[in-house]
Amino acid sequence: MRIAGIDPGLNATGYGIVDVDGDQCRHVAHGVVRTRSADSLARRLVLIRDGLRKVFSQWSPEVGAVEASFVGSNARSALALGHARAAAILALADSALEVHEYAPTMIKTAVGSHGRGSKDEVAKMVAMQLGLADRLSSSDAADALAVAITHWAHTRLEGRI
Numbered sequence: 001m002r003i004a005g006i007d008p009g010l011n012a013t014g015y016g017i018v019d020v021d022g023d024q025c026r027h028v029a030h031g032v033v034r035t036r037s038a039d040s041l042a043r044r045l046v047l048i049r050d051g052l053r054k055v056f057s058q059w060s061p062e063v064g065a066v067e068a069s070f071v072g073s074n075a076r077s078a079l080a081l082g083h084a085r086a087a088a089i090l091a092l093a094d095s096a097l098e099v100h101e102y103a104p105t106m107i108k109t110a111v112g113s114h115g116r117g118s119k120d121e122v123a124k125m126v127a128m129q130l131g132l133a134d135r136l137s138s139s140d141a142a143d144a145l146a147v148a149i150t151h152w153a154h155t156r157l158e159g160r161i
Contacts, residue, residue, distance in 0.1 A: 001155075002028065004061035004097065005148025006052065007140050008084035011035060013048050014140030017059045018130070018148045025152050027130040029059055030141040045087040052091035064092035065151035067143065068101040102150045107143070110150040122146050 001021075007014035012035075017028040033051030035044035056064075066088050069081055092099045102110075111125045123142035127135050129149060136142040 001063065001152075002059065002061045003148040003151050004056060004059070004064045004092070005144040005146065005151065006064065006066040006088045006092070007143035007147060008048075008066060008081060008088045009140060010044060010048075010080040010084045011037065012138075012140045013052065013084055013088060014138060014142070014144035015052060015055050016141055016145030016148045017055070017061060018145065018152065020152045023156075025130065025149060027132060027145070029055075030136065030138070030145055031055070032138050032140045041083065045083055048084055048087035049091045049094070052088055053094055056091065056095040056097065061097060063100065063151065064095075064097040065100040065102060065147045066092070067107060067147050068103045100151050100154070102147060102154070107146050107150045110153045111146045119143065 002017065002019050005016040005018070013033045015033065016030040019026045019028050033048055035047050066085060069078065069085060089099055108122055111122060111129060119139040123136050123139055126142045126145045126149065130145065136145070
């Protein structure tokens with residue numbers, strides 16, 4: 001199964017693609033769709049949606065997973081994240097992919113970090129789990145790969161229950 005993981009953000013939306021076969025999870029691709037703060041909100045959302053659709057067309061995932069919203073004390077940041085999540089979910093839906101959502105603490109726990117681990121810790125754990133020689137330079141892409149790994153772990157657990 002090929003899984004697309006998405007870490008939504010209005011400035012930078014990370015994506016990660018992994019292939020899974022039973023107990024094996026292999027890195028396929030990762031990257032970031034970036035927008036410019038000078039562009040209108042509508043333009044930025046279109047860029048996120050279209051950028052992700054292009055990634056999905058290139059790598060043909062079978063399922064998608066996205067990080068669920070984290071609502072902190074900053075309402076403006078939460079709203080921006082919600083917009084980016086909507087664009088990512090639409091890209092998955094436009095590509096006829098089933099959408100799964102995972103909470104940030106679940107993602108960090110699934111990759112072997114504790115629920116409040118730092119971005120750097122998550123990136124190290126993702127690189128280790130996928131057998132990547134170097135740490136990922138983009139925390140957005142690392143987080144997206146962590147989302148994909150979380151979906152793999154979650155589906156494995158469901159199969160064993």
